[in-house]
Amino acid sequence: MAIRETQIDNKLTWVHLTYPSQEDFSKLKSYINAHPIVLDELLSASDRTRVDTYPEYIFMVYHFPIYDTKELSSRRAEIDIIASKETLITVSYEELEPIQQFERDLETRLKKKEISSAAHLLYHLLSGVNDYSVRQLKHVEKKVNYVGEKLFKRQDRKLLEEISYIKRDLLEFSIVAVPQRSTLESLLQVASDFWGPRFRPYFLDLVGDFSKIHYLLENLKTTIESYSETVSQIFGFKTSEIIRRFSILGFLTFPLILYATIALQPKVEAGIINTANDFWIQFGVIAVIIVTAAFFFRKKGWL
Secondary structure (H helix, E strand, C coil): CCCCCEEECCCCCEEECCCCHHHHHHHHHHCCCCCHHHHHHHCCCCCCCCCCCCCCCCCEEEEEEEECCCCCCCEEEEEEEECCCCCEEEEEECCHHHHHHHHHHHHHHCCCCCCCCHHHHHHEEEEEEEEHHHHHHHHHHHHHHHHHHHCCCCCHHHHHHHHHHHHHHHHHHHHCCCCCHHHHHHHHHHHHHHHHHHHHHHHHHHHHHHHHHHHHHHHHHHHHHHCCCHHHHHHHHHHHHHHHHHHHHHHHHHHHHHHHHHHHHHHHHHHHHHCCHHHHHHHHHHHHHHHHHHHHHHHCCCC
């Protein structure tokens, strides 16, 4: 894809590449004299986030979670950033909503005179990424609240399946998001040194925003774990109740089964049943034993 250039003013430029190629990087040299190793890393996504500082620019690899509607879980998205005094270069390997939102909001921020340096551009870009992460978690929060509402109304396999998907989504989100804190903390120090102390509050604000994301994430993880444990306990109790009732039923019917087994033996049957009344007397005794045992179990609260 061709390079998209947005000229903020005579001294400030934002350049964005999506699906970068080797040809694009030759054009980047007109914007910034980046080290060849840095340009090589922009050819594909990186495995880890980091912030590196050079005399003329800052190089940053930033990962954040994005929800995959097909897999029903969060996955990793990446923005690579080269920021100099007067230029912000961003690279992504797919179309990303935070980049598109940043582009839409850029004109409004310019009218409000919120942007006058590459540091401001970087701050608003990462602030938008944090806002996007919050929206992703709000989406998960609705699912967690739904599980909470249905928890004592129904306990079935579908509810357990929903809990499993939520737990997997939160786990994947956490794996991607947790390293963001150290990356933003590194950026706080590097950016303050590179652009000057007056920009420190901006990047300190980014660390604070991430703390809110982390708090919400941990709260959702704790909540869904509690719901999962509660559902498991309810299922365990129901299962034990079913087993207990069948055990008692088996005990109550045992005398009848024993009698029927004996009575079916021809020699034994001839010895214990001489007349038709003998059968009913013996059957009545068995019935009395069963009823007495059932009454006793009922009184003990076992039935």
